Amino acid sequence: MRNSTVILRAMEAARLHEYTEDMEHALSIDEVDRPEPSRSNHVVVEVKGAGWCQTDNHVIEGMWTEYVDQDLPMTLGHENAGEVVEVGGEVHTVEEGDTVICHPVMTCGQCRQCRLGEDMYCENVQFPGLTTDGGFAEYLLTNERAVIPLPDGVDPVDIAPHADAGITAYHAVKKATRELNPGDHAVVIGVGGLGHIGLQCLDAMSAVEITALDVKEDARDLADGLGAHHTVDPSSEDVPDTIADITDGAGAEQVIDFVGADETTGYAPDIVAPGGDHHVVGYGGHIHEPSQSLVDGEFAYRGTLVGKYTELQELVKLVERGDVTLHTTRYGLDDINTVAEKLEHGEIEGRAVIMPS
Numbered sequence: 001m002r003n004s005t006v007i008l009r010a011m012e013a014a015r016l017h018e019y020t021e022d023m024e025h026a027l028s029i030d031e032v033d034r035p036e037p038s039r040s041n042h043v044v045v046e047v048k049g050a051g052w053c054q055t056d057n058h059v060i061e062g063m064w065t066e067y068v069d070q071d072l073p074m075t076l077g078h079e080n081a082g083e084v085v086e087v088g089g090e091v092h093t094v095e096e097g098d099t100v101i102c103h104p105v106m107t108c109g110q111c112r113q114c115r116l117g118e119d120m121y122c123e124n125v126q127f128p129g130l131t132t133d134g135g136f137a138e139y140l141l142t143n144e145r146a147v148i149p150l151p152d153g154v155d156p157v158d159i160a161p162h163a164d165a166g167i168t169a170y171h172a173v174k175k176a177t178r179e180l181n182p183g184d185h186a187v188v189i190g191v192g193g194l195g196h197i198g199l200q201c202l203d204a205m206s207a208v209e210i211t212a213l214d215v216k217e218d219a220r221d222l223a224d225g226l227g228a229h230h231t232v233d234p235s236s237e238d239v240p241d242t243i244a245d246i247t248d249g250a251g252a253e254q255v256i257d258f259v260g261a262d263e264t265t266g267y268a269p270d271i272v273a274p275g276g277d278h279h280v281v282g283y284g285g286h287i288h289e290p291s292q293s294l295v296d297g298e299f300a301y302r303g304t305l306v307g308k309y310t311e312l313q314e315l316v317k318l319v320e321r322g323d324v325t326l327h328t329t330r331y332g333l334d335d336i337n338t339v340a341e342k343l344e345h346g347e348i349e350g351r352a353v354i355m356p357s
Helices: 054-061 156-163 165-177 195-205 217-225 239-246 291-297 309-321 333-344
Strands: 010-016 027-033 042-052 079-087 099-102 139-143 147-149 185-189 209-213 230-232 252-257 272-280 300-303 328-332 351-355
Touching: 010 333, 027 333, 042 099, 042 156, 042 328, 042 333, 054 333, 079 139, 079 156, 099 156, 147 309, 156 165, 156 309, 156 328, 156 351, 165 195, 165 252, 165 272, 165 309, 185 195, 185 239, 195 209, 195 217, 195 309, 209 217, 209 239, 217 230, 230 239, 272 291, 328 333, 333 351
Parallel strands: 185 209, 185 252, 209 230, 252 272, 272 300, 328 351
Antiparallel strands: 010 027, 042 079, 042 139, 042 351, 079 099, 099 147
């Protein structure tokens, strides 16, 4: 009987070994086994671009341990796009050589939430970069339900951050636009990595008056160029008074908060129109409003997780049409901790993209 030898192919990956607030030494570049398809629906992607997200910093700090199980060491990176290099035996959506963007989660397709189309609530969800190995590596293991083929001419490096940042912003805007009529007012708080995407989606999907809030002059200039009708500097202007002036005292029917700090969620009672919504997309702060303020204004705080697979398909169409563009800066895998530090100090405009291969 002939002895068989399993040859494992190696790759480089940026791995988190212990939780820390020291971003300078947060991740280490390790040589690990390259993933192989072990199930019939598996897809292996050579990662061309992996967006760095504020959530990655939060994972490094251990903020997610209260919400999901994490086994360290783990490869981070949940905004991934690249080229298919291997597929399982029952994969028909894509084939080797296709360029794809990956929805951030791998879902089962069989539980009730999956059958309702609510991908993020899958009872058997796996989340590369959060609960399993992610895309800050040369290769990523995902499944057929997660991959979306990219149209010709769409660069996987440029589009990678849309895998999470993009569809999160799109998901919030899509909920908001359902409640908006032409001529209504909407406020975008924070024109950073997510906010500049959300602003473009809002402009493309509605006929509303858009006001953008950001403390950075560069961000306000960016907002002005992306379709905002008004910009406000919260550090030097009274936000409620300014919004009242812009809306003739009516308030904004929809507020999309990409910051989610105590201060920004606190604007809601004073700037949201009666019956409107304050969408909380960014997180890290708290909501400290008396219940009577919600009753009197009959407004609501609405949380935002991540968009559905179908919403990522829709966003890809907006990108293909040129309605939504990303402001990105590219980095190599060896620059991984530099990126973590820069984001921690607010030194990255738009989105940072890691190119592992």
